[in-house]
Amino acid sequence: MVVADDIPESAVSTRNISKNYGDVEALRDLSLEFPRGQLTSLLGPSGCGKTTLLKIIAGLLEPTSGEVEVNGQMVTGPGPDRAFVFQDFALLPWASVMRNVSFGLEMRGVAKSEREDIAARYIKEVGLGGFENAYPHELSGGMRQRVGLARALSVDAEVLLMDEPFSAVDEQTRRKFQEDLLGLVQNENKTFIFVTHSIEEAVYVSDQIAILLPRPSRVHEIIRPSGFRDKGVDNIRRDPEYLDIVDEIWASLRTYVE
Numbered sequence: 001m002v003v004a005d006d007i008p009e010s011a012v013s014t015r016n017i018s019k020n021y022g023d024v025e026a027l028r029d030l031s032l033e034f035p036r037g038q039l040t041s042l043l044g045p046s047g048c049g050k051t052t053l054l055k056i057i058a059g060l061l062e063p064t065s066g067e068v069e070v071n072g073q074m075v076t077g078p079g080p081d082r083a084f085v086f087q088d089f090a091l092l093p094w095a096s097v098m099r100n101v102s103f104g105l106e107m108r109g110v111a112k113s114e115r116e117d118i119a120a121r122y123i124k125e126v127g128l129g130g131f132e133n134a135y136p137h138e139l140s141g142g143m144r145q146r147v148g149l150a151r152a153l154s155v156d157a158e159v160l161l162m163d164e165p166f167s168a169v170d171e172q173t174r175r176k177f178q179e180d181l182l183g184l185v186q187n188e189n190k191t192f193i194f195v196t197h198s199i200e201e202a203v204y205v206s207d208q209i210a211i212l213l214p215r216p217s218r219v220h221e222i223i224r225p226s227g228f229r230d231k232g233v234d235n236i237r238r239d240p241e242y243l244d245i246v247d248e249i250w251a252s253l254r255t256y257v258e
């Protein structure tokens with residue numbers, strides 16, 4: 001058992017991560033700290049290595065050099081402490097919402113009644129109460145994304161890796177999602193690592209934004225936006241401080257966007 005005082009402030013650290021795919025140098029010497037209880041966004045143009053970094057943290061991909069630590073333990077492969085919320089949902093099309101959400105627990109051998117209790121709690125928490133028996137094809141894109149999120153939460157992974165989870169949903173749903181995500185960040189003492197290419201979204205939802213520049217990807221700047229969450233997504237769009245920070249980030253990135 002680790003006593004509370006011994007838990008390092010950062011739940012996840014990446015140290016000097018480099019990744020080459022053949023001749024393509026995707027990441028170079030990337031070091032980042034991801035504090036527990038906070039949401040850190042990886043923000044950068046397409047192709048700058050965000051998905052690669054998430055997969056390395058998940059243990060699904062080995063870095064060419066460097067290492068990842070989760071609570072001081074070196075990552076050598078996938079583990080129950082980390083859950084990936086995939087961009088494409090990755091749901092079982094033939095299984096109900098309940099089965100999809102409890103699937104991770106089923107894989108871990110948790111008894112049916114216990115896993116269904118746990119799954120039911122998270123199905124409600126992500127706003128899908130009443131849809132336990134629905135199948136993925138009966139749900140909207142946004143709802144399917146929630147199923148993926150509930151599944152990640154139900155295995156009680158401490159680190160949630162989210163790869164552009166809201167990119168496939170319409171603007172209304174996206175805003176609702178952002179609110180819901182912030183509720184989770186507040187209620188669950190987990191480490192949220194969130195990939196987005198939307199500057200506005202990053203500024204709104206993040207405790208910390210790592211701005212990545214491409215070819216090869218490296219950390220350009222760390223920004224800690226504050227106070228925007230409390231104002232609500234509908235109110236910040238004309239907020240001068242919000243617009244300033246969005247402009248500032250855009251200025252950093254614009255030369256790299258083709």
Ligand SMILES: Nc1ncnc2c1ncn2[C@@H]1O[C@H](COP(=O)(O)OP(=O)(O)O)[C@@H](O)[C@H]1O
Pocket residue numbers: 021024026044045046047048049050051052053
């Ligand atoms: N399996 C792969 N094989 C070869 N190159 C890859 C592979 N996966 C990603 N890349 C390249 O690595 C770079 C980073 O990709 P990726 O991590 O997907 O970026 P992002 O998620 O930021 O869009 C890109 O240049 C991409 O083409």
Ligand SMILES: [Mg+2]
Pocket residue numbers: 050051052163
């Ligand atoms: Mg990607």
